Amino acid sequence: MDVESCKVIFWDLGGQVRMRQIWEKYYAEAHGMIFVIDSADPRRFEEARHAFETIRAQEQLRGMPVMLLANKQDLPGALRVGDIESSLGFREIGEGKFRVQPASCLTCEGIEDGVRWLVSQSKSVARSFDRGNGPR
Numbered sequence: 234m235d236v237e238s239c240k241v242i243f244w245d246l247g248g249q250v251r252m253r254q255i256w257e258k259y260y261a262e263a264h265g266m267i268f269v270i271d272s273a274d275p276r277r278f279e280e281a282r283h284a285f286e287t288i289r290a291q292e293q294l295r296g297m298p299v300m301l302l303a304n305k306q307d308l309p310g311a312l313r314v315g316d317i318e319s320s321l322g323f324r325e326i327g328e329g330k331f332r333v334q335p336a337s338c339l340t341c342e343g344i345e346d347g348v349r350w351l352v353s354q355s356k357s358v359a360r361s362f363d364r365g366n367g368p369r
Contacts, residue, residue: 236352243267260293265300265355267347272303272335273311275320282321298330298354300347307337330354 268288270281285301288294305311312320314333332350336343 236348237356239352239356241348241352260291263294263297264358265298265351266294267300267302267351269302269304269338270317270321271305272313272317273305273308275312278317278320285321296358298351298358299332300351301331301333302338302343302347303333303335304338306335306343307340330358 266288268281268285271277289299301317303312303314303317306313314335318333332347332354334343334347334350336347338344
């Protein structure tokens with residue numbers, strides 16, 4: 234996919250606990266990250282927060298733009314962006330570029346805006362890589 238004259242490749246790494254061990258294999262090649270959360274299922278927010286904090290602690294990802302995609306905004310009862318930020322403590326994230334993007338993967342609402350923001354932020358962050366050792 235091309236966005237704003239950039240070649241964009243997405244990897245869906247899955248959020249299941251057994252899949253998380255492969256995530257770090259992709260960090261060195263990443264220039265931005267989309268973390269998807271089900272905004273209609275606050276019972277899983279604590280698990281999502283833990284996974285997100287684990288990822289953000291990785292040295293290779295420091296300063297990388299991150300978009301938290303608040304999916305399922307089309308469902309009744311889905312938490313809005315401000316409530317998600319408060320509930321998960323995302324307002325405290327001050328390092329790097331960060332955005333909570335309301336979206337519906339079913340209707341595609343919010344997806345294009347979010348991807349364009351991420352590409353724009355990724356282009357503005359200069360990242361150089363030392364083969365497998367992350368940004369310098």
